[in-house]
Amino acid sequence: MTTFVRRTAALACVAVLAACSSNSGGTPGGTPGGPSDETSQPDFTDGQGISAVVLPQIAAPGDSAEKSTDADFVVDVTIEDAQAGREVELQVPDGEDWTTEDTGETDAKGRVTLTxxxxxExxxxxxGDTPVGVxxxxDEVPASNFADEFDQLDPAVWGTRDQGYAGVRLCSRASDEAAEAVDGVLRLSVLDDPDKGACREKSKPYAYRLNGHIGSAYSFTYGYAAARIKFQPLRGQHGSFWLQGFGAEPTGDAKVTGAEVDIIEYFGDDHPQGGLTSFIYWHPTAKGKTAGGWLSDPEQFGDDxxxxxxxxxVEWTPEKYVFRxxxxVTNEITQGVSGVPEFxxxxxxxxxxxxxxxxxxxxLPQHMDVDWVKVWPTPAA
Incomplete structure (x- = not known):
């Protein structure tokens, strides 16, 4: 693929994400005392056998467009040696007591995600037999240095990529006409190309198509990147949110050459494999390699x-990618980890x-709506 080359320097990250366990069990602020009657939780030993980290605001399922700042924070919890089904509560201060905000049960690895x-605080x-807590x-969440709510499509930030009537898309090309800001969302479309006749694929005629396909001038290395998306309903096209390094695709270690990071792709409501994929593509040799694949059992995350x-x-670190x-969590991939700026x-x-x-x-047309996109960069450890 030809890369959109305009870029701006990434801003410095102003906060570092780190799990903490600074206070003992009890009332907010570490004041000695038991949990509230509302939570019915016993006193706990702080931090022993439990780890948790607060992630950015990356949970927001819903029907309507909303601001990125209205999304929920995510808390990723692991309890050592916990069996599947152990109940875990996320609590918030309520005066001198605590009240339950969310509950969940650990999976087979002792992990649970709460919001x-x-x-x-x-x-x-x-x-359980040995109550634990943290x-x-x-405040532990890193500061975001890039966010777009798509009140408009800013040409200084986004540009249509140079892809047209070539490769696996001989019947389609990227076009400014297929990307526009509509009612506070970015609408990407697949449209008929009115300036061309029929394209033949396997001896069958199809209308030439215009694709919504934009790249950012912004780039970063390591951190969290998220987009709130409502995908197109039908097969015949696929919606995507992805990262790519600048320039050509050189051969070598992804730490040096970069990788294509397909955070999510959607191939339509009726796809027999559920329609959702996450992939990594990189080129240790001229042939190239891939990791990832179709999301198994996507119904556990939604079906709408x-x-x-x-x-x-995606959470991108020097060691791995975590997709959510x-x-x-939908997948973790430790192969092809890029070490260079990606846009x-x-x-x-x-x-x-x-x-x-x-x-x-x-x-046609088919539409994919993007409510917002946001990045929280983190420095390499």
Whole structure:
């Protein structure tokens, strides 16, 4: 792919994400005392056998557009040696007591994801024979240095990528006409190309298509990137949120050459494999390698990808990528980890191999709506 080359320097990260356990169990601020009657939780030993970290605001399923600052913070909890099904509570201060904000049960690895809407002090507690807990704060979350709410499509930030009638898309090209800000969202579309006739794929005629396909002038290295998206309903095109390094795709270690990071791709409501993928592409040799694949059992994260917004995110560290939907981990990949600046891409692409899946050109246009995109960078450890 040809890369959109305009860029700006990333701003410095002003906060570092780190788990903490600064206070003992009891009332807010570490004052000795038991938990509130509302929570029915016993006193706990702080930090022993439990770890938790507060992630950015990357959970916001819903019908309507909303600001990125209205999304929920995510708390990722692991309890050592916990069996699946152990109940865990996320609590917030309520005067001199604590009240429960969210509950969940550990999976087979002792892990559970909880959410909280309001910033401030938090604690995670779990009962049982040996009650455990940890005190946290949303102040631990790194500061965002890039956010776009798409009140307008700023040409100084986003540009249509140079992709047209080539490669796997001989029947489509990127176009400014297929990317616009509409009612506070970015609308990416697949449209008929009015200036061309029919394109033939496997001897069948199809209308030439215009694709919404934009790249950012902003780039970063390591951190969290998230977008709140409502995807297109039909097959025949795929919506994507992804990262890519600048320049050509050189051969070598991804730490030096970069990688394509497909945070999420969606291939339509009726796709037999559920429609959702996350992939990494890099080139240790000329042949190239991939990691990732179709999300198994996507129904556990939702089944309304074209009727509701969801937040799709990646946590990119020097060691791995962690992919999430509304804060729930969908995949972790330790291969092909890029170590160079990557920029953001949002696209709705109609590749030639999927044209026949649409069911007729009369079903165009198709639309993918992006409510917002946001990045919280973190420095390498």
């Amino acid at each position: 909280v809407a309001q910033p401030g 938090l604690r995670v507690v779990s009962g 005190n946290l704060s949303t 990808w074209s009727s509701k917004f969801h937040v799709f995110s 939907i509304d804060g729930q 953001l891409i949002l696209s709705l692409l109609s590749s030639d191999y999927e044209l026949q899946q649409l069911g007729g050109d009369d079903k």
